[in-house]
Amino acid sequence: MLDIKFIRENPELVKQSVENKNEKSTVDEVLVLDKQRRENLQKVEELKAKKNKVSGEVARMKKAGENTDEIVAEMKSVSDSIKELDDQLRDIDEKLTNLLLWIPNLPHTSVPVGKSAAENVVVRTWLPEGFKFENEEPVLDHFDLGKKHNILDFERGAKISGSGFPVYVGKGATLERSLINYMLDFHINHHDYTEIFPPFVVNRDSMKGTGQIPKMEDDMYHATKDDLFLIPTAEVPITNLHRNDILDEKNLPIKYAGYSACFRREAGSYGKDSKGFLRLHQFNKVEMVKFVKPENSYDELEALVKDAEDILQALQIPYRILMLCSGDLSFSAAKCYDIETWSPAENKWLEASSCSNFESFQARRANIRFRKESDKKLEFVHTLNGSGLATSRLMVSILENYQTPEGKIIVPKVLQKYTGFEIIG
RNA sequence: GGAAAGGUGGCAGAGUGGUUGAAUGCGGCGGUCUCGAAAACCGUUGUUCGGCAUUGUCGAACCGGGGGUUCGAAUCCCCCCCUUUCCGCCA
Numbered sequence: 404m405l406d407i408k409f410i411r412e413n414p415e416l417v418k419q420s421v422e423n424k425n426e427k428s429t430v431d432e433v434l435v436l437d438k439q440r441r442e443n444l445q446k447v448e449e450l451k452a453k454k455n456k457v458s459g460e461v462a463r464m465k466k467a468g469e470n471t472d473e474i475v476a477e478m479k480s481v482s483d484s485i486k487e488l489d490d491q492l493r494d495i496d497e498k499l500t501n502l503l504l505w506i507p508n509l510p511h512t513s514v515p516v517g518k519s520a521a522e523n524v525v526v527r528t529w530l531p532e533g534f535k536f537e538n539e540e541p542v543l544d545h546f547d548l549g550k551k552h553n554i555l556d557f558e559r560g561a562k563i564s565g566s567g568f569p570v571y572v573g574k575g576a577t578l579e580r581s582l583i584n585y586m587l588d589f590h591i592n593h594h595d596y597t598e599i600f601p602p603f604v605v606n607r608d609s610m611k612g613t614g615q616i617p618k619m620e621d622d623m624y625h626a627t628k629d630d631l632f633l634i635p636t637a638e639v640p641i642t643n644l645h646r647n648d649i650l651d652e653k654n655l656p657i658k659y660a661g662y663s664a665c666f667r668r669e670a671g672s673y674g675k676d677s678k679g680f681l682r683l684h685q686f687n688k689v690e691m692v693k694f695v696k697p698e699n700s701y702d703e704l705e706a707l708v709k710d711a712e713d714i715l716q717a718l719q720i721p722y723r724i725l726m727l728c729s730g731d732l733s734f735s736a737a738k739c740y741d742i743e744t745w746s747p748a749e750n751k752w753l754e755a756s757s758c759s760n761f762e763s764f765q766a767r768r769a770n771i772r773f774r775k776e777s778d779k780k781l782e783f784v785h786t787l788n789g790s791g792l793a794t795s796r797l798m799v800s801i802l803e804n805y806q807t808p809e810g811k812i813i814v815p816k817v818l819q820k821y822t823g824f825e826i827i828g
Numbered sequence: 829g830g831a832a833a834g835g836u837g838g839c840a841g842a843g844u845g846g847u848u849g850a851a852u853g854c855g856g857c858g859g860u861c862u863c864g865a866a867a868a869c870c871g872u873u874g875u876u877c878g879g880c881a882u883u884g885u886c887g888a889a890c891c892g893g894g895g896g897u898u899c900g901a902a903u904c905c906c907c908c909c910c911u912u913u914c915c916g917c918c919a
Binding site for chain 2: 471
């Protein structure tokens with residue numbers, strides 16, 4: 404959520420930014436309602452001031468034994484006017500907050516303006532030593548590898564739950580679990596994150612806090628009886644840990660890393676991109692979340708990307724970093740880097756991580772503030788989060804990049820002490 | 829699912845219709861004392877919105893949330909949410 408004062412003072416800038424993000428603008432409606440709201444507010448507050456003053460007088464008169472019939476009758480009509488104006492005001496307020504929720508965050512000035520993913524900028528590419536994009540031998544894709552070694556079972560997943568719910572079997576399950584543990588350990592031991600094991604189901608307030616509601620409500624699994632939602636990412640419970648909190652400046656930055664299963668309905672995407680692991684309704688992810696001071700949030704964003712990269716380098720997975728253009732930025736993000744890992748079978752890059760700075764956009768909505776040491780004033784923190792990383796996409800890259808000419812799969816060296824085996828097949 | 833208790837400022841905890849934004853304690857901040865620190869003592873101490881003015885002033889709102897009664901509600905009434913404890917069920 405943006406600051407209404409900022410919108411009021413910079414309407415053209417906000418409109419332009421919304422357009423750059425390919426979002427529909429409600430800025431004009433917001434400005435009209437905001438003006439109405441302030442006018443009504445002034446009127447009703449004037450009446451309330453009068454009411455408060457006279458009520459005090461009534462108390463004094465009663466104590467003195469004077470007759471208050473006349474003054475009380477007059478105040479009754481004032482009270483009625485107040486009630487009427489308050490009703491109108493409530494109406495305006497409701498509409499206004501609703502509209503405000505539909506205005507996206509502004510892209511940071513360093514973000515390139517662009518319409519679509521095609522205009523994202525490759526920042527850097529990292530390849531393991533000796534890596535080649537061309538393969539002399541034919542390579543199997545992760546789907547066929549999974550079937551061949553009986554480590555991934557999509558059919559049985561479909562039987563028990565539906566498509567997009569894979570079953571990990573045997574060494575596949577062990578590898579998945581190892582990967583999660585490895586990444587968590589790495590962030591805790593080398594990057595100074597505190598581990599969080601969050602609930603996978605959250606309430607409506609939490610979904611509003613991180614901005615999934617209203618825009619993405621239909622993309623989430625919803626337990627209607629209890630009005631609880633399955634989390635699409637651990638970002639939701641972890642960021643909401645501090646909803647309505649006032650944090651100590653000396654505790655910033657706060658850095659959390661947590662594993663969760665992630666659930667996404669995301670109806671309407673079929674075909675090649677949804678084969679196997681590429682598009683799932685349930686997948687596993689280690690998420691990093693940071694609460695930081697506004698003045699260094701962009702340094703923290705660079706560090707966040709680095710934290711995810713460290714894992715990929717340790718795993719020796721080829722990857723590249725993209726800076727998303729304005730049109731490809733998510734609703735809440737001010738700036739975002741995607742990390743894509745290489746799939747030799749698909750012959751393309753797959754998104755394995757998204758690292759974003761939300762500035763105060765989420766913090767304002769979730770009301771997460773800190774008290775500044777310098778002047779003791781309250782200020783919204785900046786929140787950031789990034790996948791560190793999603794195992795599904797990573798698994799595609801591991802299986803495909805680590806296959807031998809005979810079709811076996813070598814376990815990445817750093818994972819071997821977690822899996823307890825070195826090869827699959 | 830059943831029963832009971834409770835939700836008040838950063839925290840603890842008073843307050844059951846009339847200058848109550850709210851006693852008291854802790855914490856925080858400033859000061860006295862001290863070479864310095866601690867202790868002691870004195871003073872101070874919220875947030876949000878709006879108007880004007882630009883770092884101040886005036887007004888409003890805020891005691892879990894929403895509605896109601898009243899000239900006036902933290903205090904009375906109704907609905908909802910949450911927490912804790914006990915019981916039941918259960919991995």
